[in-house]
Amino acid sequence: MKYWRKPLDQDHLKTQHYQVDLITDRCKGCGLCIEFCPRHVLAESAEFNRKGYHPIYAVNDDCLNCGLCELMCPEFAIRIVQREGAPARE
Amino acid sequence: MTQEYSAGRYYPGELLREDRMPHIWCPGCGMGSILHGFLNGLHQSGLPLDKVAIVSGIGCAGRVAGYVKLDSFHTTHGRAIPFATGLKLANPELKVIVFSGDGDLVSIGGNHFIHAARRNMDLTVILVNNFTYGMTGGQFGPTTPLDARTATSRYGSYEPTFNVPNLAEASGAVYIARWTALHLRQMEQSFTEALHKKGFSLVEVISPCPTLYGRMNRQPRGLDQMKYYQQNSIIQHGADTRTVGIELNGKITVGKFIDIERPAYTDIKTRVYEKAFAPKPAAPAKTTAEASSK
Amino acid sequence: MSSRKSLSGDFFITGDVACAEGAISAGCRFFAGYPITPATEIAERMSERQPEIGGTYIQMEDEIASMNAILGASWAGVKAMTATSGPGFSLMMENLGLGVMLETPCVLVNVQRAGPSTGLPTLAGQGDMMQARWGSHGHYSIIALCPDSPQEMYQLAIKAFDLSEKYRTPVLIMADEVVGHMSEKVTIPPPEEIKTLPRRKPAVPPEKYLPYVPDADLVPPMANAGEGYHFHVTGLTHDERGYPLMTAEAQDKLIRRLVNKIDKNQDDIIMLKEDWLDDAEVVVCSYGISARIGKFAVERARAEGIKAGMLRLITAWPFPENRIRQLSKKVKAFIVPEINCGQIALEVERCSSGRASTILVPHMGGGVHQPHTIIEAIRKALK
Numbered sequence: 001m002k003y004w005r006k007p008l009d010q011d012h013l014k015t016q017h018y019q020v021d022l023i024t025d026r027c028k029g030c031g032l033c034i035e036f037c038p039r040h041v042l043a044e045s046a047e048f049n050r051k052g053y054h055p056i057y058a059v060n061d062d063c064l065n066c067g068l069c070e071l072m073c074p075e076f077a078i079r080i081v082q083r084e085g086a087p088a089r090e
Numbered sequence: 091m092t093q094e095y096s097a098g099r100y101y102p103g104e105l106l107r108e109d110r111m112p113h114i115w116c117p118g119c120g121m122g123s124i125l126h127g128f129l130n131g132l133h134q135s136g137l138p139l140d141k142v143a144i145v146s147g148i149g150c151a152g153r154v155a156g157y158v159k160l161d162s163f164h165t166t167h168g169r170a171i172p173f174a175t176g177l178k179l180a181n182p183e184l185k186v187i188v189f190s191g192d193g194d195l196v197s198i199g200g201n202h203f204i205h206a207a208r209r210n211m212d213l214t215v216i217l218v219n220n221f222t223y224g225m226t227g228g229q230f231g232p233t234t235p236l237d238a239r240t241a242t243s244r245y246g247s248y249e250p251t252f253n254v255p256n257l258a259e260a261s262g263a264v265y266i267a268r269w270t271a272l273h274l275r276q277m278e279q280s281f282t283e284a285l286h287k288k289g290f291s292l293v294e295v296i297s298p299c300p301t302l303y304g305r306m307n308r309q310p311r312g313l314d315q316m317k318y319y320q321q322n323s324i325i326q327h328g329a330d331t332r333t334v335g336i337e338l339n340g341k342i343t344v345g346k347f348i349d350i351e352r353p354a355y356t357d358i359k360t361r362v363y364e365k366a367f368a369p370k371p372a373a374p375a376k377t378t379a380e381a382s383s384k
Numbered sequence: 385m386s387s388r389k390s391l392s393g394d395f396f397i398t399g400d401v402a403c404a405e406g407a408i409s410a411g412c413r414f415f416a417g418y419p420i421t422p423a424t425e426i427a428e429r430m431s432e433r434q435p436e437i438g439g440t441y442i443q444m445e446d447e448i449a450s451m452n453a454i455l456g457a458s459w460a461g462v463k464a465m466t467a468t469s470g471p472g473f474s475l476m477m478e479n480l481g482l483g484v485m486l487e488t489p490c491v492l493v494n495v496q497r498a499g500p501s502t503g504l505p506t507l508a509g510q511g512d513m514m515q516a517r518w519g520s521h522g523h524y525s526i527i528a529l530c531p532d533s534p535q536e537m538y539q540l541a542i543k544a545f546d547l548s549e550k551y552r553t554p555v556l557i558m559a560d561e562v563v564g565h566m567s568e569k570v571t572i573p574p575p576e577e578i579k580t581l582p583r584r585k586p587a588v589p590p591e592k593y594l595p596y597v598p599d600a601d602l603v604p605p606m607a608n609a610g611e612g613y614h615f616h617v618t619g620l621t622h623d624e625r626g627y628p629l630m631t632a633e634a635q636d637k638l639i640r641r642l643v644n645k646i647d648k649n650q651d652d653i654i655m656l657k658e659d660w661l662d663d664a665e666v667v668v669c670s671y672g673i674s675a676r677i678g679k680f681a682v683e684r685a686r687a688e689g690i691k692a693g694m695l696r697l698i699t700a701w702p703f704p705e706n707r708i709r710q711l712s713k714k715v716k717a718f719i720v721p722e723i724n725c726g727q728i729a730l731e732v733e734r735c736s737s738g739r740a741s742t743i744l745v746p747h748m749g750g751g752v753h754q755p756h757t758i759i760e761a762i763r764k765a766l767k
Contacts (some may be wrong), residue, residue, distance in 0.1 A: 110627065140612040155616065155618070156616055158616075161610065162614075162615075163456075163459065163609075164618035164620065165482060166452075166479055169448065169452040172456070174456060175449070175456060176454055176456025176458075178460075179440045180413075180440060181610050183610060205444075363435050367436075
């Protein structure tokens with residue numbers, strides 16, 4: 001993650017990490033999550049799912065759990081989960 | 091039912107018939123997003139779920155009833171509102187929600203829509219407006235903007251349209267909001283408010299129909315229509331509903347337009363009945379003077 | 385205004401009013417309707433009586449809405465009724481089908497007037513009998529009852545609610561203008577003497593409940609909205625879960641059951657009134673007001689020494705096929721007076737299959753038969 005200035009408490013600050021958990025076969029490849037993710041985490045994969053669509057995948061670790069993709073996904077295919085080992089969000 | 095959380099956030103899995111997923115809606119259709127927003131709004135409302143019923147008509151939006159894990163009724167084309175009226179009046183404990191489309195609610199069901207609003211029937215109506223008859227293949231309807239091309243208006247639609255919020259206000263609705271499928275957080279908020287409003291509340295949600303309406307009007311992907319909403323929506327709470335009509339490729343005014351108080355149908359009815367059935371005051375006892383004069 | 389919870393005793397009232405009182409005796413606590421001659425008096429009576437007994441009267445914007453409102457009310461667990469006449473009956477047809485498909489108990493009264501279209505709003509007809517059977521699209525079976533007097537309007541209203549709950553189906557009361565508007569003595573028993581059928585409730589907990597798993601008699605128990613069952617029902621072809629299923633197999637299974645639950649229980653459903661059939665050579669088969677005139681004609685014929693009998697259809701649908709078949713083997717002719725150009729006569733002819741002749745005595749509507757037209761038909765049949 002890039003900062004425009006170094007946070008004063010960076011030494012003891014822990015950033016929580018999240019990732020997008022996709023029910024691959026539900027994705028219909030509409031691309032809404034890719035377009036509207038504010039941190040550009042998602043992209044269309046080259047692979048096909050069982051329904052013949054290109055499902056999404058995460059291209060980086062920048063997810064901040066804003067929840068927009070989860071809410072916007074018309075297929076109820078996306079859940080955001082905490083990355084393993086990361087501390088729980090308050 | 092147990093509440094599900096997604097990384098600390100509520101997730102409406104408990105309200106969704108997961109055994110019926112994937113749903114029938116096309117890729118890029120706004121219905122799924124709107125349904126998610128609705129379920130979140132319903133959760134936030136805190137209403138007891140055993141006492142919530144959903145009634146849908148026919149069409150793409152009419153399929154919502156089948157995906158929601160509540161008492162849910164998929165009725166006939168245009169008739170969700172009278173069915174819901176019967177349900178609500180027969181069991182006033184129920185919160186009855188009508189979830190249907192523009193063709194269903196303001197074309198074939200237009201008469202029921204205006205009369206339920208006139209009565210101020212205690213219903214929450216969610217009208218998903220995709221400007222077309224989606225399920226039957228994209229014909230024009232009463233909300234299709236002038237000049238829009240559809241399966242039955244190949245040269246452009248030449249019928250003037252209904253401005254739905256204005257129609258509802260003129261008919262007597264007490265709560266009217268409009269959002270697009272992109273305004274997910276605002277939509278949630280409006281759903282919650284509408285569910286708590288006594289009387290006829292309406293939330294209109296503009297939704298992409300990429301397969302039919304979008305494809306014939308140069309927005310072939312749901313994404314194109316969502317971007318169009320992003321660039322052309324103007325949030326204007328309290329806007330005069332006469333000014334919120336929608337034109338092809340024009341601006342879309344969104345926001346909460348109406349939130350007024352007016353006695354609901356049952357309130358007025360109860361008042362009339364109470365007056366009619368009030369025990370009559372006992373006749374004053376005759377005075378001795380009156381009695382002796384006879 | 386005094387509050388009358390229940391009435392009992394002898395009353396001199398019209399058939400329409402008696403019908404409303406019968407519904408109230410049966411436990412009807414929801415009426416949705418739209419004014420239409422000659423059924424309006426049912427709505428008027430209900431608007432006065434429902435508030436007295438804690439029920440709901442709502443005047444909807446049209447008959448389409450009225451039909452839907454009673455379906456909704458029934459799913460909320462309340463016995464519900466609407467009443468109309470020909471034009472409104474036509475408007476109700478689509479959602480009568482919804483009632484059949486969702487298996488919704490409710491009662492629909494049609495006080496028939498002469499049609500088609502606006503026809504003769506204030507005068508009698510019996511032209512909606514086939515519409516009652518086949519009026520909604522698709523194939524289904526239905527129950528229709530035909531009262532011949534205000535007293536029977538009262539009794540059949542109760543019976544209609546019982547049948548609708550027992551078989552989970554809309555039940556039609558096919559009255560006519562004359563029966564609806566005539567005033568006669570109607571005896572209403574005290575409330576404790578009126579027995580009605582309750583709704584068949586699920587025997588399993590909500591998480592195990594499937595809305596369309598039938599009992600042995602092909603009728604599924606019914607959960608109401610608001611009881612925590614969280615069921616889904618649809619007018620689409622559906623499976624036992626109530627979920628839409630767009631296959632020929634699902635259609636086959638569902639429609640067979642919907643038809644069979646009525647047709648296979650015919651013996652329980654069908655009510656007939658039979659007079660002088662033991663030695664009858666000619667049988668007048670009719671219903672409603674026409675049956676009353678038919679009976680008068682049979683009495684006259686008997687006085688002349690003719691072996692005439694009377695078969696009155698209290699239940700018109702399902703049609704008493706077996707009884708007509710039996711009779712057709714021993715009688716010479718059926719005389720069918722009805723106020724149309726031949727509807728129930730077609731059924732009589734079908735069931736007698738040429739074993740006995742069927743003679744229609746039609747009336748175009750706007751009045752009732754002259755008894756002599758029926759007597760002449762009886763005489764002619766034996767020549």
